Amino acid sequence: MKERILEEAERLFWKYGVRSVTMEDIARKLGISKKTIYQHFSDKEQILYQVIQDKAGKDQSAMECMVIETDNPVEELMSVLTLMQKNADGVSPNLLIDIKRYYPQAFAIFRQYKEGHIMRSLLENIQKGIFQGVYRSDIKPTILARLRVEQIELAFDNEIFPTDQFSMHDIQSELIHHFVRGMLTEKGFEVYNQFLNKGVQPIIYENK
Amino acid sequence: MKERILEEAERLFWKYGVRSVTMEDIARKLGISKKTIYQHFSDKEQILYQVIQDKAGKDQSAMECMVIETDNPVEELMSVLTLMQKNADGVSPNLLIDIKRYYPQAFAIFRQYKEGHIMRSLLENIQKGIFQGVYRSDIKPTILARLRVEQIELAFDNEIFPTDQFSMHDIQSELIHHFVRGMLTEKGFEVYNQFLNKGVQPIIYENK
Numbered sequence: 001m002k003e004r005i006l007e008e009a010e011r012l013f014w015k016y017g018v019r020s021v022t023m024e025d026i027a028r029k030l031g032i033s034k035k036t037i038y039q040h041f042s043d044k045e046q047i048l049y050q051v052i053q054d055k056a057g058k059d060q061s062a063m064e065c066m067v068i069e070t071d072n073p074v075e076e077l078m079s080v081l082t083l084m085q086k087n088a089d090g091v092s093p094n095l096l097i098d099i100k101r102y103y104p105q106a107f108a109i110f111r112q113y114k115e116g117h118i119m120r121s122l123l124e125n126i127q128k129g130i131f132q133g134v135y136r137s138d139i140k141p142t143i144l145a146r147l148r149v150e151q152i153e154l155a156f157d158n159e160i161f162p163t164d165q166f167s168m169h170d171i172q173s174e175l176i177h178h179f180v181r182g183m184l185t186e187k188g189f190e191v192y193n194q195f196l197n198k199g200v201q202p203i204i205y206e207n208k
Numbered sequence: 209m210k211e212r213i214l215e216e217a218e219r220l221f222w223k224y225g226v227r228s229v230t231m232e233d234i235a236r237k238l239g240i241s242k243k244t245i246y247q248h249f250s251d252k253e254q255i256l257y258q259v260i261q262d263k264a265g266k267d268q269s270a271m272e273c274m275v276i277e278t279d280n281p282v283e284e285l286m287s288v289l290t291l292m293q294k295n296a297d298g299v300s301p302n303l304l305i306d307i308k309r310y311y312p313q314a315f316a317i318f319r320q321y322k323e324g325h326i327m328r329s330l331l332e333n334i335q336k337g338i339f340q341g342v343y344r345s346d347i348k349p350t351i352l353a354r355l356r357v358e359q360i361e362l363a364f365d366n367e368i369f370p371t372d373q374f375s376m377h378d379i380q381s382e383l384i385h386h387f388v389r390g391m392l393t394e395k396g397f398e399v400y401n402q403f404l405n406k407g408v409q410p411i412i413y414e415n416k
Contacts, residue, residue, distance in 0.1 A: 143374065143382040147359070150368060154358055166351060174351040182390030 002040045004030060010051045017094030018048055019102060048099070048106045056113040059083070073129035074180060074191045081176045084152075085169055096156040114149055122148050126183065134188035144183065151175050210248045212238060218259045225302030226256055227310060256307070256314045264321040267291070281337035282388060282399045289384045292360075293377055304364040322357055330356050334391070342396035352391065359383050 008029050012021045023044055027034045041047045062083055070076055099107045122145035129135030154160055155171045184192055216237050220229045231252055235242045249255045270291055278284055307315045330353035337343030362368055363379045392400055 139386065140378060140382050143369070143379055144386060146368060147362070147383060147386070150362055151355070154355070160354060160358060161351070170348060171351055174348050175355060178347065178352060178355070178390035179386075180390075181392075182386035182388075184389075 001032075001036065005037055005040060005047065006051055006054065009047045010055070013048065013051060013095060014091045017092040018044070018098040019094070045103055045106065048103055049109065052099075052106050052109050056109065056117070060113075060117050072134075072191065072195075073125050073132065074134055074184070074188060075195055076125055077176060077180050078195060081172060084172050084176075091168065094158070096153070097158065114152070118152070119145055119149055129183065129188070133185060134191055135183040136185050136188075139183055144179075148179055151179065209240075209244065213245055213248060213255065214259055214262065217255045218263070221256065221259065221303060222299045225300040226252070226306040227302070253311055253314065256311055257317065260307075260314050260317045264317060264325070268321075268325050280342075280399065280403075281333050281340065282342055282392070282396060283403055284333055285384060285388050286403060289380060292380050292384075299376065302366070304361070305366065322360070326360070327353055327357055337391065337396070341393060342399055343391040344393050344396075347391055352387075356387055359387065 005026065009021070009026050012025060012029065021044070023034050023037055026047075027037055037047075041050070070079065096110075099110065123141055126135060126139070126141040126145055130137050130139070130141070155168065155175060161171050180192065181189075213234065217229070217234050220233060220237065229252070231242050231245055234255075235245055245255075249258070278287070304318075307318065331349055334343060334347070334349040334353055338345050338347070338349070363376070363383060369379050388400065389397075
């Protein structure tokens with residue numbers, strides 16, 4: 001039952017943000033009583049807390065698989081785009097802002113994940129790229145890794161990218177392509193262009 | 209006298225942030241009484257307000273001169289770097305955070321300037337670059353202009369780039385070079401490399 005509650009809560013939070021979803025909503029969707037939910041969770045924040053922790057764990061595994069699958073740093077970063085776009089599909093623009101403003105404890109997990117796992121993978125990716133000669137040797141890995149980590153948050157901020165003007169797909173795609181290109185050497189551009197031509201990772205621009 | 213107060217206040221704010229500078233400090237530095245300051249300004253916030261407004265105006269003129277001097281969009285963005293580094297030299301890392309947190313009215317001017325003038329110049333720069341064939345035609349100008357505008361704020365945020373780990377010169381330089389490179393076509397890279405080789409705008413990396 002706990003699993004089902006978490007799944008349904010995740011679906012609802014992603015779709016509507018956190019603030020506008022009540023325990024009542026989650027119970028109704030599952031056809032159970034609120035009492036049943038309270039047997040597993042003390043409040044909505046606790047559910048959110050667990051949802052984010054599970055999500056971060058799943059993302060981390062998915063990304064680790066990608067790194068194992070490819071030894072190509074360019075391809076690796078582009079695969080993250082696919083993962084993010086899958087995640088971002090249908091996600092409420094309020095979600096991250098809700099969490100940031102009203103659920104500091106849950107946001108802390110997100111930040112921890114960002115600071116820890118994402119930052120580390122990015123640093124590894126950049127160092128590998130420099131070593132392989134696909135990224136320029138004159139870039140500063142720590143500054144660029146941090147830039148990319150912050151871009152993830154920027155993309156979700158609907159004050160910066162209003163959702164009536166930009167689609168999440170476009171923003172994520174534009175930012176990551178630009179981020180990768182800004183690091184490439186001539187050899188790196190060959191890999192990048194080959195990758196685009198393979199058509200495995202088409203740049204999806206939604207009509208908006 | 210008003211001018212002298214503004215100049216001294218700017219110097220002190222830049223060096224120490226806003227919160228730790230008192231009306232007393234400004235008066236002492238100028239060898240005048242606090243009363244003299246109060247004849248021109250009702251409080252510190254009003255001085256700050258004026259300082260930022262003047263600063264934004266001066267920066268705007270300086271940037272417009274650059275655009276007139278060069279018709280080359282790559283050179284134009286790199287010149288902004290020089291301007292920013294001159295401005296950022298010796299600036300207190302607390303300045304922008306102080307203003308953002310404690311002086312919302314003054315921060316609003318900064319935001320207005322960012323939204324208005326900076327955003328407009330960036331959009332023009334990107335469109336010109338695409339037209340001249342130095343920037344890729346598949347980039348989305350509005351998304352990248354916004355990214356760059358946000359980067360300016362990121363660079364000043366000492367929670368994101370702790371000042372004991374990064375120098376402002378390095379951050380600004382790294383971010384703008386990366387930003388430009390991420391847009392360049394093959395023709396654009398020729399212009400960029402020529403520009404670097406000219407040595408007019410050396411990438412200054414401080415030893416830290």
